[in-house]
Amino acid sequence: xxxxxxxxxxxxxxxxxxxxxxxxxxxxxxxxxxxxxxxxxxxxxxxxxxxxxxxxxxxxxxxxxxxxxxxxxxxxxxxxxxxxxxxxxxxxxxxxxxxxxxxxxxxxxxxxx
Amino acid sequence: xxxxxxxxxxxxxxxxxxxxxxxxxxxxxxxxxxxxxxxxxxxxxxxxxxxxxxxxxxxxxxxxxxxxxxxxxxxxxxxxxxxxxxxxxxxxxxxxxxxxxxxxxxxxxxxxxxx
Numbered sequence: 415x416x417x418x419x420x421x422x423x424x425x426x427x428x429x430x431x432x433x434x435x436x437x438x439x440x441x442x443x444x445x446x447x448x449x450x451x452x453x454x455x456x457x458x459x460x461x462x463x464x465x466x467x468x469x470x471x472x473x474x475x476x477x478x479x480x481x482x483x484x485x486x487x488x489x490x491x492x493x494x495x496x497x498x499x500x501x502x503x504x505x506x507x508x509x510x511x512x513x514x515x516x517x518x519x520x521x522x523x524x525x526x527x
Numbered sequence: 528x529x530x531x532x533x534x535x536x537x538x539x540x541x542x543x544x545x546x547x548x549x550x551x552x553x554x555x556x557x558x559x560x561x562x563x564x565x566x567x568x569x570x571x572x573x574x575x576x577x578x579x580x581x582x583x584x585x586x587x588x589x590x591x592x593x594x595x596x597x598x599x600x601x602x603x604x605x606x607x608x609x610x611x612x613x614x615x616x617x618x619x620x621x622x623x624x625x626x627x628x629x630x631x632x633x634x635x636x637x638x639x640x641x642x
Contacts, residue, residue: 447629457618457632470629502570506630515562516630518572 416441418507418519426525432493435522439486439507446488447516448480451502460503463488464511495526529554531621533633540609541641548604548636550619556580559623561595561602562630566616575617578602609640 419438427433439446448460459472463482480490486507492499502523506516530553540546552561563575576586578595586593590607606613616637620630 449630449632456634457630459629459631462629470626472629504570504572506572515574515577517574518564520569520571523570 418505418517420503420505420519420522422522423520424523424525426527427495428527429495429497431495432491433495433524434489434491435503435505435524437488437490437505437507437519439488439505440517443507443509443517444486445508445511445514445516446482446486447506447508448488448490449504449506450474451504451521452500457504460490462511469511492524497526500524500526529621529623529626529631531619531631531633533617533619533636535636536634537637537639539639539641542611543608545605545607546609546638548606548617548619548638550602550604550633552600552602552619552621554621554623556623556625559621562620562622563593563602563604564618564620566618566635568615572618575604606638609638611640611642614638614640 421436445464447462449457451457461480462470466482477493482488502521504518504521506518508514508516532551559580561578564572566572576593583595592605594603616635618635619633622630
């Protein structure tokens with residue numbers, strides 16, 4: 415059974431640009447969550463999608479957005495990149511929200527220069 | 528508010544020693560779930576265990592064991608006879624009904640097992 419797939423694995427972008435990250439959850443999983451991991455702030459919740467609906471959003475500016483498609487694949491977008499957006503972005507999938515364990519992908523390492 | 532505290536930032540042990548990673552949590556909800564994840568250098572968070580708030584039984588899985596105590600709001604993780612492959616950052620996390628699938632993660636404990 416394939417795990418959670420995140421693409422690309424590494425990205426280098428310039429300040430002011432925008433970026434789109436992709437996450438393919440485990441087959442049959444309908445809940446996808448996104449997290450940002452930085453040395454200073456640790457793991458912080460970005461947002462969660464279930465059945466194409468955003469159910470929950472963390473405390474991030476509107477530059478961070480996401481969506482989920484009918485096949486449960488999800489994308490997150492960051493517009494007008496800032497140096498502070500450099501981080502490891504992790505996607506997690508689970509059968510359904512809340513009480514089920516989440517399985518994480520290997521993440522996308524974004525560097526903003 | 529929900530909060531997870533992992534007071535141990537870094538731990539080093541010699542191979543074959545036992546090591547316990549501490550986790551203390553805060554939540555007002557009576558129904559919640561606790562998790563442990565391992566993050567090796569590759570970056571992926573590897574699921575280790577999930578525990579619900581109604582099940583205080585300790586659990587053992589091979590060299591791993593978990594001690595859940597609601598009275599002290601703790602969910603500690605012990606590795607017996609540690610091995611070099613156990614070197615990683617370990618995260619404790621909490622989720623509850625009111626926050627959907629949002630995990631509140633601790634700051635992690637970096638474990639180094641010295642051969």
